[in-house]
Amino acid sequence: MLRYAAFTDDPSGGNPAGIVLDAADASAAEMLAVAAQVGYAETAFVVSPLHERRVGLRYFSPHAEVPFCGHATVATAVLLGERHGAGTFTFDTPVGAVELTTADGRASFTSVDPLVTELPAADVDELLDLLGLRHDDLDELHPPRLAAAGNPHPVLVVRDRARFDGFTVDPLAARRVLDAHGWPATITVVHRREPLVFEARNVFPVGTITEDPATGSAAAAFGGYLRALGLVEVPARVTIHQGRHVGRPGLLIVDVPAEGGIVVTGSAVPIG
Template sequence: MTVTTIDAFADRPFSGNPAAVCVLDRPARDGWMQALAAEMNLSETAFVTPGGAGEPFGLRWFTPTVEVDLCGHATLAAAHLLYESGRLGADDEARFDTRSGRLSVRQVRAGRKPPGRKPSGRYAMDFPATPPEAADLPGGFAEAFGVEPVWAGRSRFDWFAVLESEAAVRALDPTAADVEALGLRGVIATARAASDGVDVVSRFFAPNAGVVEDPVTGSAHCAIGPYWADALGTDALACYQASARGGAVDVRVRGDRVELEGGAVTVYRAELAPSAHPAP
């Protein structure tokens, strides 16, 4: 049994957001999956189980501390592994049944091939939109982040704060305890980009899910996309999550769904010792 670490929303190793992916022969116990996710100590570990003939795969996501309802980068990583390993053909659609319903991923084109390396994959994911609704942020937000947003709300999972500039987003330096006290899964901070070729920048802080700051967050863009599509009058956005690792997400808003596009690169595989396998 192997666990594969894949950098998602990346076109080269050691960038984007790493996720661990474990493909199982059959469903495993929740406690074992949570323990392996804690051992991997990445923002997400994805567990894939096969469906019946022609049926979707099962997919679940765990942070080091909790199971989550939706994760974009680990879905991207799971699909990448299924294509790379030959479990899916290049023209097949990866379909997953999850706690957020049916999700699908398709391979859109091969990434560039660096000399001596395999090309990265590039994929488009069909996800539910989670547009933010206007709402007052909880007391303590200004103290935690040191800024006042120009617009505030909440999405299905998170607080949502629009800041006045890309520089303000990049300068944020909250403490995990202060963000945790705000509740919900976390805080999305976003602004219109000042960089060429990018429409929107963001950062995402989720200590309540065991992730102080996530490098690149697909599920956050299910809220970022609808907000900025309305604000900028376009359904296609070039987004950049300005974490230390950083990563690009192309977003297309299609009614109550969003399409998230990005690359993925396999970094390493680890073999689990027999003693670490799930109990039958």
């Protein structure tokens, strides 16, 4: 068991991930139990030996298996780069093959092709009620959507910085909403600081965690959201700050090409 913080150069920042390098013989129940014991948002399990810089990866939160986890992917890639040399890797994940490049303690992954769909009005109402927000708190230039680049994330963009900073959430109520909709990851709430600079808060109630410090899959989904709605001129590079609200600030760099998967880049460092 190894522990890395992703999307940061500081072990006390970013999003901590567990990494198990030899889980080929572990059952899903065993991996879930380990993830619950670790207590991080996700733990990555290498389920096939490294062969020609390719491995199989599965992800578990303390609550359930997660189809894809960006911060644990970045952390695992940085670790493998340290042990086997910088360069490219391929991770076979439950959502498909994910290509990565590593260098100097950083890793970039290319997501699967994103999918962005309408978020039904009833779902928007439910999310706003959960967060204690109103319709007029939303940025009219960034409408609510369901965006997926591995995991589906409902996306809400809040116009006012104070309202973005001030919302709170009941974790039990949030878990009921996520489970009822079959959303395995986070509720993504974003505030636009500048045209290509955003701050995100990702509601993710698992174990003792209510809010995820840095969410790579949500960053990829948000990149797909921006492209699908024509909100950036592609190719574009977007910066996302996350984790300030839970005392673990991190930084995610999102490259949005004209087509195909979204590229998410971040650093990772060992914890302890």
